[in-house]
Amino acid sequence: MGHSAAVWSDRASLELTEDSNGIKHALLRSPRGASARVSLYGGHVVSWKNNRGEELLFTSSKAALNNHPKTMRGGISICFPQVGNSGLLEQQGFARNKNWTIEENPPPLHPKDSLGKSFVDLLLRSSEEDIKCWPNCFEFRLRVSLSVDGNLVLISRIRNINGKPFSFSFAYHTYLSVSDISEVRIEGLETLEYLDNLCGRECFTEQCDAITFESEVDRVYLNSPKYIAVLDHERKRTYVLRKDGLPDVVVWNPWEKKSKTMADIGDDGYKHMVCVDGAAIEKNITLKQGEEWTGRMELVAVPSSFCTDPLDPRLKFL
Numbered sequence: 001m002g003h004s005a006a007v008w009s010d011r012a013s014l015e016l017t018e019d020s021n022g023i024k025h026a027l028l029r030s031p032r033g034a035s036a037r038v039s040l041y042g043g044h045v046v047s048w049k050n051n052r053g054e055e056l057l058f059t060s061s062k063a064a065l066n067n068h069p070k071t072m073r074g075g076i077s078i079c080f081p082q083v084g085n086s087g088l089l090e091q092q093g094f095a096r097n098k099n100w101t102i103e104e105n106p107p108p109l110h111p112k113d114s115l116g117k118s119f120v121d122l123l124l125r126s127s128e129e130d131i132k133c134w135p136n137c138f139e140f141r142l143r144v145s146l147s148v149d150g151n152l153v154l155i156s157r158i159r160n161i162n163g164k165p166f167s168f169s170f171a172y173h174t175y176l177s178v179s180d181i182s183e184v185r186i187e188g189l190e191t192l193e194y195l196d197n198l199c200g201r202e203c204f205t206e207q208c209d210a211i212t213f214e215s216e217v218d219r220v221y222l223n224s225p226k227y228i229a230v231l232d233h234e235r236k237r238t239y240v241l242r243k244d245g246l247p248d249v250v251v252w253n254p255w256e257k258k259s260k261t262m263a264d265i266g267d268d269g270y271k272h273m274v275c276v277d278g279a280a281i282e283k284n285i286t287l288k289q290g291e292e293w294t295g296r297m298e299l300v301a302v303p304s305s306f307c308t309d310p311l312d313p314r315l316k317f318l
């Protein structure tokens with residue numbers, strides 16, 4: 001990372017920095033010491049640290065952070081207007097491979113999305129190049145914010161400024177850092193139907209009490225609840241994911257064999273990550289001219305001694 005620019009607004013906890021490739025990053029800090037870093041290349045959240053400075057997102061040791069224009073493996077990337085490789089566009093859509101700009105005065109959000117938080121507002125507008133491969137005009141507003149307690153919140157607002165309706169799929173492709181994938185369980189997806197990407201997207205019903213990992217997993221869970229918990233027993237940490245407007249959840253771990261075919265995950269990388277993506281995939285979102293869609297995801301990391309019940313008063317969602 002290159003030089004750090006001065007604080008650029010009166011929000012003391014937001015700094016703009018620039019790396020050696022000229023890519024700008026927004027650095028958010030909470031008053032209690034948590035932080036998050038967002039690259040304006042892709043609107044990609046490349047780091048989220050708790051109050052103790054521990055990194056909560058996985059980033060591959062071989063991640064091509066500086067290898068512009070390649071998306072870094074890890075963090076949270078924005079998949080739009082396509083998720084995965086099931087459409088005509090590049091894998092996970094083009095939004096994560098575009099330069100976003102900072103928007104100083106976006107259309108207002110609910111006051112609770114600003115109060116006490118450090119945040120940055122990014123904007124992506126369809127370019128002539130995008131329109132050649134996806135002939136639709138849109139405005140995509142992304143707010144990334146950090147609460148006083150260090151919760152990470154992403155709010156996406158996608159507006160159709162076309163003359164005609166368009167449809168898209170969407171995901172917050174989220175690489176969580178875990179101690180050892182064999183020690184991880186995911187709660188909240190039991191009994192749900194899922195599309196198995198490893199079986200040609202065939203639909204199955206989840207039979208287990210919780211999702212655990214002992215081989216490659218690549219699934220889209222459908223119509224999931226608002227809260228999903230990812231428990232890391234060894235690290236005694238639980239991530240709670242709360243989402244709105246995002247009915248589906250992608251769960252992915254490539255395991256050993258697939259990892260070996262991937263250039264940028266590192267030999268043991270798969271052991272230390274799990275992707276749990278808040279998403280809208282099964283049913284495309286369709287917007288008519290002038291309509292706007294909002295998809296919100298909040299991530300909280302708490303010691304596992306906390307109850308994972310979202311109604312636990314110690315678990316503060318904002």
Ligand SMILES: O=P(O)(O)OC[C@H]1O[C@@H](O)[C@H](O)[C@@H](O)[C@@H]1O
Nearest residue numbers: 084091092197218219250252275
């Ligand atoms: O390489 P990326 O963009 O991080 O995506 C990796 C994986 O992401 C998952 O969400 C998909 O379901 C997988 O099929 C895909 O391979």
